[in-house]
Amino acid sequence: MPGIVAIVGRPNVGKSALFNRIAGRRIAIVHDQPGVTRDRISAEAEWHGQPFTLVDTGGIGLRRREKSQDAIIEAAVQQVELAMESADVILLVVNVQEGVVPLDREVAERLRTYGRPVLLVVNKVDNRQSEAGVAEFAQLGFDQVFPVTAIHGEGIEALMQATLALLPKPAPPESLPNATPGDSNLQSAICNPQSPPLRLAIVGRPNVGKSSIINALTRSERVIVSEIPGTTRDAIDVPFEVETDGVRQRYVLIDTAGMRKARRVNDSIEFFSVKRAEDSIERADIVVLVMDAEMGITEQDKKIGDRIVEAGKACVLVVNKWDLVSEAVQAAQREEVKRRSDPIRRHGPRSMTALSEFGQWVQQNLFFLDYAPVIFTSARTGFHLDRLLEAIRYVAAQLNQQIPTALLNRTLRDAVEQRQPISNQGHRLKFFYATQVRQAPPTFLLFVNRDELFSDPYKKYLAGELRRAFGFEGCPVVLVPKPRPKTIEPKRQVRGRKERTAKPERGRRRHDPARRG
Secondary structure, three states, X not given: OOEEEEEEOOOOOOHHHHHHXXXXXXXXXXOOOOOOOOOOEEEEEEEOOEEEEEEEOOOOOOOOOOOOOOHHHHHHHHHHHHHHHHOOEEEEXXXXXXXXXXXXXXXXXXXXXXOOOEEEEEEOOOOHHHHHOHHHHHHHOOOOEEEOEOOOOEOHHHHHHHHHHHOOOOOOOOOOOOOOOOOOHHHHHHHOOOOOOEEEEEEEOOOOOHHHHHHHHHOOOOOOOOOOOOOOOOOEEEEEEEEEOOEEEEEEEEEOOOOOOHHHOOOHXXXXXXXXXXXXXXXXXXXXXXXXXXXXXXXXXXXXXXHHHHHOOEEEEEXXXXXXXXXXXXXXXXHHHHHOOOXXXXXXXXXXOOHHHHHHXXXXXXXXXXXXXXXXXXXXXXXXXXXXXXXXXHHHHHHOOOOOHHHHHHHHHHHHHHOOOOOEOOEOOOEEEEEEEEOOOOEEEEEEOOHHHOOHHHHHHHHHHHHHHHOOOOOOOEEEEEEOOOOOOOHHHHHHHHHHHOOOOOOOOOOOHHHOO
């Protein structure tokens, strides 16, 4: 298992900038406002071929006008402590422009209690005046001091050489069994512990229980949970493993910030948080859309679902907080009985008493995601979390399907015979051949006579017939029409035609043997 490097320090010293620099990509949000990072953000990184896990943490200590009883602050401090306990090497980041402050001394004293190697990183050393201020930090009592400029990458090489020397040596890779024919990346990610894990993006509106679901699945306080909307800011990758029937399955749960309406995004931090959530949809294998059972399907839920469809991602719909809905329904059962004659149209989910009724309501409102399975859960009680994992495994298997070309063409031929495409201006769509060109998402190339005749309603019909035949539950089916190239006439015929239609040049008399003499 690779070593763990934790980046700690007081607020606004440049921890996230250093994290992004070492990781080699923008993962954590970097902003001048203190306290942007709250959760532990981890990333698999490597330096000169040596892999390790890099962890960014929130700032240790209180800022002005903050109370120590604040639930988010207490949870953020707990996340920092968990990171330091599990770390092999700790990078303590300080700000040379502010010098040594009492909070730096407090953090240094706390780090000594963990017994881990600590490297002091003096950040923002970008001129000669700041270089002179590095010596001041010797009073913190650490032997190895590294002046760096995280934004520009100066001094990072020396810091990483010292860090790698303190990490445990990686164990040699274990021999792997021979792979069976037909295995793909998605299937091997479930069965093969050495393959990349499946990436699951947990998305939804603010305060629908995304972080609570992750904590319930991992059975730990991995991410901060609060009733305050907007608690999660970064997209946080949480490695997760579960063993089923002797097979170890590896996932990365991506906790994202709540995606609010664009007009309600108040500041740049929230803007970047939403942008990170959108990027998480793009890099995920399967997207889990979480909704609040008490509030039902809102307009923002539909917009998030539309982004999932645009990205072409497999999806699982999760209706969270179902335990609260059940209690409310039981309390108001007598008052609602007369008005339940048309619950889907009038009253929404509050008047429903059965999962089937609520599932029907979800499918009607999210009609463009009607292929996605609907799971009713409660992160607070653990209700149906096992079914959520089952649905994810099933969708991953559906996403892995490779349809034989002969069977695909036979299925499409039967579908076309059952329902002929409508002609347009005397032209009718003709299908010649089809083949599957991609698995995630399932993408099929259809050779036709004219692609402009392939209407959206008929495309939806054929996609439905493919689902009926092969499943693809939770997966979008992409049909790409391609017109067959026109037949090219033989060169001999073309040349003969040109000779017959050639005109004599002007000003030159045509040769006529009869007129000679």
